[in-house]
Amino acid sequence: MNLKSLCRPIGGGCYLLEEGVRIPVRIFMNETLFAEAEEALFQQIKNATEFPDVRDVVITPDAHTGYVVPVGCVIATEQTLCQAPVGYDIGCGMMAFRSDVDKGKGLDDRLRRRFSEEVMDRVALGVGEGGKYPVDEKKFEEIVRFGAEALGYERGNASERDFIPVDDRWKIPAKPKSRGIHQLRSLGGGNHFIELQYDQEEHLWVMVHTGSRGFGHGMATEYIQRGKEYLRQKGIRLAGGAEATYFSPDSPLWFEYKNAVAAGANFAIANRLLIWEGVGRAFRKVFGSEPELVYEISHNLVQEEEVPALGGKFWVHRKGATRAFPAGHPMLKGTRWYETGHPILIPGSMGDKSYILYAEPGAERSLYSVNHGCGRRMSRSAAKQQFTQSYVNRQMATLNVMVNAGGNVPIDESPGCYKPAEDVIASVVGAGLARVAYVLTPIASIKGND
């Protein structure tokens, strides 16, 4: 069955898929992005509707096919916890800070090279790398259980969540622990990055994209495997296949996975804040000014949320989707963001703009969520076939973005691999989900190797 052909525009920058799926799905795309979407994406959207007590599904404009469900997918369940709709990089997300330093300093080749090198000295880069913040077991336990608070950050100030509570009875699994304990203050590889940028007022910013490294990956792997066994024993197989796993609340595994996600999220929050400290020191040293942490937020998570639009509490899974609470959202009560909504951090590709958005009241139509990036439009292998090293190096030089202090540009992360940020942001703004507060232009990008 061709599901794409069953979608119909319902206005407000949204398509509705109602036929051929268990519950209606709202797909927030403009005509251009919808036209480009392939049927495989819609088959994965169908998978997202198949989980037992799923109540609502939303697709963001940067959506592309992922593991079982799309990257760019929001799923609200009554209680069921699903693995694929969180993904392997539990707690992966963004952090941004701004300064009063003029963009001219950032564009100075000598200064941006020095900044890049100072960052590379302080933060571990690449897959398989250990971190630059060694901790003992006691400190690691504290970080995993109390995230930002274990590092002394003031509550509700810097972060989407200071930490997600982890039950005392839950024990950190040995294997993920043995990997994670050495990986704090490390960036990882793939699409993770640290980027120097400037805003419309010509002030320097830094954005960071990273996650829970081997710690979250280890737990995701563990609970996806156990989910497969759990469903096999129950004789259940969803249309999405053996990998479309979940835990129902009557299982002890539900409790375990809930805590594993919380722990992964806490690790990721702490990792981003530790990177912020390292990058902040580099920034101060090179540019001579104290930057201000704007916000820190995840785009791969399941957490229990008050969902006013659905009239209750739900388990909101965001896989490659960013939380977008507008002003007055009940979950912002008591934070500094209650009157304005919290900042939404959206990166573009390494050659493209990034954006800081604030949610509009219309975000209630999208499960209080927007996109998390621009969406890949080319596989990594296709990129390596299509582009040469010298081409992408020249491309970034032309865009005036220094990569890894003058090193090679990772071909499969080059701008041609991603959709234009403008199209995706236009979809979000056009749908009335959020407005643009800052547009950030890249100056220097720091990336790990695969």
Added chain:
DNA sequence: ATGTCC
């Protein structure tokens, strides 16, 4: 995304 196969 990931000590990209314990």
